[in-house]
Amino acid sequence: MQSGRQIYECLPVEPEAQVEPKPEPAEAPPLTIQLELDDVLMSGEVIVRANVSNKAFLYGVEFLLDDQYIHTDSVPDYKIKLDTTAFADGPHILTAETADITGEKARVEMEVIFDNSPPEIVELSPSINSTVFVEDGPLTISAELKDAAPIELVEFRASGFGVALLDMPPYLGTIPYTDILVDENNLPTSVFVQMSAIDVLGQNTEVSYDVSVYSRLEWEVPTLGEIWGTIQDLPNGNLVFGNGNKKLYCLSPDGNVQWTEEENAPFDRTVAVDGNGNIFAGDRNGRIHSYNSQGNFRWSKDLDSPAGDLVFRDNIVFASVYAGRVYALNADSGSTIWQSPTLPDTVFGSPAVSADHTVYVGCQDHNLYAIQDGDILWSVPTGGEVWSTPVIGSDGSIYFGSNDGWLYAIHADGSQKWAPIEVKGEFWGQLSIDEENTLYLATTFDRVQRRDLDTGELLWESPNLGGLGESSPVLDDLGTVYIANNAGTLWGFDRDNGAVRLQYEVEDGIDIRSNPKIVGDRVYLGTNARNVYSIWRWGASLPMP
Secondary structure, three states, X not given: OOOOOOOOOOOOOOOOOOXXXXXXOOOOOOOOEEEEOOOOEEOOEEEEEEXXXXXXXXXXXXXXXXXXXXXXXXXXXXXXXXXXXXXXXXXXXEEEEEEEOOOOEEEEEEEEEEXXXXXXXXXXXXXXXXXXXXXXXXXEEEEEEEOOOOEEEEEEEEOXXXXXXXXXXXXXXXXXXXXXXXXXXXXXXXXXXXXXXXXXXOOEEEEEEEEEEEOOEEEEEEOOOOOOOOOEEOOOOOEEEEOOOOEEEEEOOOOOEEEEEEOOOOOOOOOEEOOOOOEEEEOOOOEEEEEOOOOOEEEEEEOOOOEOOOEEEOOEEEEEEOOOOEEEEEOOOOOEEEEOOOOOOOOOOOOEEOOOOOEEEEOOOXXXXXXXXXXXXXXXXXXXOOOOEOEEOOOOOEEEEOOOOEEEEEOOOOOEEEEEEEOOOOOOOEOEEOOOOEEEEEOOOOOEEEEEOOOOOEEEEOOOOOOOOOOOOEEOOOOEEEEEOOOOEEEEEEOOOOOEEEEEEOOOOOOOOOOOXXXXXXXXXXXXXXXXXXXXXXXXXXXXX
């Protein structure tokens, strides 16, 4: 039996269906928050909005300023009406915080600036009701302003005339006095100054005021004799000085001659004055004369040699004479209290006298001498003739310069305080000390210096002043250091940094040997032009005309 063949049909096998994985649920976008502001510079009431990205249920938006809670808004759109006047002007940190039901949180911070005040005047020059001087140059108006918002425009005017229109600092403008109809031959007068400043928010500050306009020169008095000594003031306010025409002058503060006394020789050096107004003056023939404040003769003493500047202390008149001697005279009678031995050479400078009546004086034998009760205590050698007048510090130390161009500091016992310092030039005048423990000096190197007393360190040095000689630096109560040069110019420097505050030409090319004398707002100067000048100092505040 033949087996039958079975035929099978092969059908393609369907592959098993691939089961697609279920897609992961879409991740919810993160919760974000943004602040919407019209401007970061704000004034008055402003609307601040917070835009939140997640539409899920939120607990609301909390607003903070400088981390201090202000308000919560739980209803979209989230916003706050912010009264900026309730806060200080200036920068602040504005914060918005939110959270949804899942616990996700979002926070945004932004720095904003509040400004509800017009520009603030920090400094204005010239200041209200102050005084300006025509010799100082054109009228200069300047302002330093402070504002939370940017300043858009600043305008200066003087007596109705436009001076400057400025849209950025520095806010400064100048105008010649002739352009504002100031007649320099008809002073004093006044100028009406106006300033306005507006910021980008439209807030405006305006100020207007009068300024006095004066000439630096108050008066000038001719005397027909060169004036080398420094003018001195009497207790009654009058001024006294001698000149090369053998006369002693007394002037009132307004320049009127009160009296004169004439002797047989010129008065070359600075007179001394006591608390009662008695005057002590040395002439070129070597005589010391004393007068009272009315010019009445008191006594005369012959020292046989011209004296330097006289010093009055404790009813004693101290004098050092060219012949090399130092004298202590009774101020009431002129009698000699003591006389030093004759030093080896000429004494050209003037003495400095300590509280215990020790006299320090330089000599042309290159030494500084300490003399007490007529006895020489010690001497300090230098490399040159010593013409300058020493100065004594509060601790009793002595400071002086030599014509070797070096500055010396000596303890009261004659020992060295600090090593000599080279400053260049010769010392012909006086040194001075202020209450801040600093020293001022000038030499023929034509510069003024300020130095630390304890170390000698240079604090500042002036530019070249074109010729310095006997005139010496003098400090006033406004912190200005004055000195005159031998070209007729009075200079004033800021004590703190040496910046020039005043440069006034007293008389072109005229030698000025005397020190400036400062009394109130006036600087008095005598010159080789034979005149006395009264000059308004830097910072003088004078009455409105």
